[in-house]
Amino acid sequence: MNFKVMLRSANFFKSLLWARILNRRVPLRVGLQLTKYCNMRCSYCYADFERYKTAKELSTDEIFNVVDELHALGCRWIWFLGGEPMMREDFGRIIDYVHSKGMFCDMNSNGILINKDNLSTVKKLDGVAISIDGNEETNDFYRGKGMYQKAIKAVELLVANGVSVRIHSILTKKTAAKLDQVAERSRQLGVTFNYCEVLKKETAGDDILSDKEHEDFYKRYLDYKKRGAPIMHSIESIEYMLKWPKTNGTVIYHEECSGYDTKDYVPCLSGDLLCFVDLDGGIYACNGTWGDGLNYKEVGFKKAWDYLAQRKCVGCRCVGMTSLHSIFGLSEKSVMHALLSIAKIK
Ligand code: SF4
Numbered sequence: 001m002n003f004k005v006m007l008r009s010a011n012f013f014k015s016l017l018w019a020r021i022l023n024r025r026v027p028l029r030v031g032l033q034l035t036k037y038c039n040m041r042c043s044y045c046y047a048d049f050e051r052y053k054t055a056k057e058l059s060t061d062e063i064f065n066v067v068d069e070l071h072a073l074g075c076r077w078i079w080f081l082g083g084e085p086m087m088r089e090d091f092g093r094i095i096d097y098v099h100s101k102g103m104f105c106d107m108n109s110n111g112i113l114i115n116k117d118n119l120s121t122v123k124k125l126d127g128v129a130i131s132i133d134g135n136e137e138t139n140d141f142y143r144g145k146g147m148y149q150k151a152i153k154a155v156e157l158l159v160a161n162g163v164s165v166r167i168h169s170i171l172t173k174k175t176a177a178k179l180d181q182v183a184e185r186s187r188q189l190g191v192t193f194n195y196c197e198v199l200k201k202e203t204a205g206d207d208i209l210s211d212k213e214h215e216d217f218y219k220r221y222l223d224y225k226k227r228g229a230p231i232m233h234s235i236e237s238i239e240y241m242l243k244w245p246k247t248n249g250t251v252i253y254h255e256e257c258s259g260y261d262t263k264d265y266v267p268c269l270s271g272d273l274l275c276f277v278d279l280d281g282g283i284y285a286c287n288g289t290w291g292d293g294l295n296y297k298e299v300g301f302k303k304a305w306d307y308l309a310q311r312k313c314v315g316c317r318c319v320g321m322t323s324l325h326s327i328f329g330l331s332e333k334s335v336m337h338a339l340l341s342i343a344k345i346k
Pocket residue numbers: 038039040041042044045046047082083084109110131
């Protein structure tokens with residue numbers, strides 16, 4: 001394992017332990033939207049490109065300032081999002097700056113712009129998730145003709161150069177049916193993979209799984225995991241998808257939480273230990289609650305962060321967030337799973 005990655009991971013876990021022991025709210029892991037630009041237009045994208053037509057891109061120094069402010073609030077892990085982070089010419093300098101503060105950093109990317117010329121930049125990251133939605137047919141349906149092969153080439157290049165990569169697929173009716181192919185391709189490539197729910201469900205229309213289809217999918221996902229498929233999520237977090245207690249709803253709100261048992265879902269820690277910062281300056285509990293928060297440019301970072309203590313929801317049926325909340329809640333099984341995954345980072 002890379003010694004520097006180990007140090008940054010240890011730094012993060014030490015801060016997490018202190019936050020939990022002292023029962024403090026700290027934005028330990030922040031999803032940071034680096035850019036409004038993207039070379040794709042996926043139909044289900046969570047980013048509001050219309051609104052961004054007038055939004056101003058942050059300069060390098062402004063990003064450094066955001067990193068400083070987040071670090072001062074206790075952040076130890078920055079997760080770069082876009083748009084497409086690789087569209088920023090200063091991306092390498094930004095990664096260096098985050099690392100200079102001892103923070104762990106990874107990114108989600110569509111992979112299309114990754115090539116030999118910018119490989120040295122990507123190699124600086126502690127992890128990379130490449131979005132590939134199912135197999136070639138389903139991926140190119142959502143992402144455009146020829147995109148699957150380009151994304152796979154990026155994965156191959158990164159693996160060949162020792163970068164820790166995972167394949168990140170959205171979960172729709174079309175992609176759910178390709179689980180066997182995603183698992184097999186990931187195994188051949190030597191990478192992990194995960195499925196994740198579509199954030200803006202209305203954008204995927206009839207492609208969103210019904211409750212029954214959702215349950216069937218996660219039964220198969222769990223079965224694949226138990227049989228050794230390289231799925232990133234822990235068995236524990238997948239089992240929570242099968243225990244979800246609310247019918248006809250994927251979010252449990254404060255006012256109704258007494259009706260549900262927390263052994264059936266993982267209490268949300270977004271807004272307590274995690275948050276999302278959009279490129280306009282909005283700070284939200286997660287990218288699913290986009291718009292429900294204050295803007296640091298208007299009220300400052302501390303006030304915008306403090307506002308999130310009033311979050312309206314207490315849990316949601318999302319395997320990615322459930323997985324994170326289990327780790328941040330120091331569930332023994334999930335922390336062990338996360339540590340073993342980190343240990344594999346080269
Ligand atoms: S690649 Fe990502 S940011 Fe770009 S349009 Fe697709 S989902 Fe949105």
